[in-house]
Amino acid sequence: KPVDLVSLCTILIDQFKQVYDRPIILHKNSESVFIEGDELKLKQVIIIFLDNAIKYSTDVIEVFLESNQHKGIIQIKDYGIGIPEEDQPHVFERFYRVDKARKRDSGGSGLGLAIAKNIVSLHKGEIHIQSKEHVGTEIKVIFSLRN
C-alpha cells in the first residue's frame, strides 16, 4: 500500500512535540512522499529514530523529507551526545548499547535500531548513519519510490 511519509512524519512530530515539549522542525521539499509499504512498520521506524534523538540530545531536532523521481529520503538530525566512531558500526546490532556510563537514565534495550534496520530492509531501503561525539547524529533512510 502507498504510505505518505510527509503525513506520517507530520502526525508523529506533533505527538512527540506535545509529549516531550521539545522543538522538532520538519523540512520538506514536497507536499507528499509516497512509498510502497506497511504504514504501521514505517511508523515504528520513525518513532525509533525520534525517540533516540529525544533521548540522546537536548537541543532542537530536525527532520528532512525529500523526494526526487526515484527516491524518498528521510533524515533525522540531532545535536546531542553523538556516537563514538568505534561504536557506529555496531549500533544496528541487537542489544548493542554504547557505554552505559555516559548516558543519562535513558533506559532502552538496544533493540530499537536493530528493529528499524530490519523494517527498512523489508522495504528495500538503506540506512546511513553519520555521527560525531558531542556534536550530534544524523540518520538517513533512502527508499526507492514506487513506479
Ligand code: ATP
Ligand atoms: P531502545 O531499544 O529503547 O531504542 P536504545 O536506545 O539503547 O534502546 P537503540 O535504539 O538500538 O537502543 O540504539 C543503540 C545505541 O545507539 C544506544 O544505546 C545509543 O548508545 C546509541 N544511539 C542511538 N541513537 C543515538 C543518537 N541519536 N544519539 C546518540 N546515540 C545514539
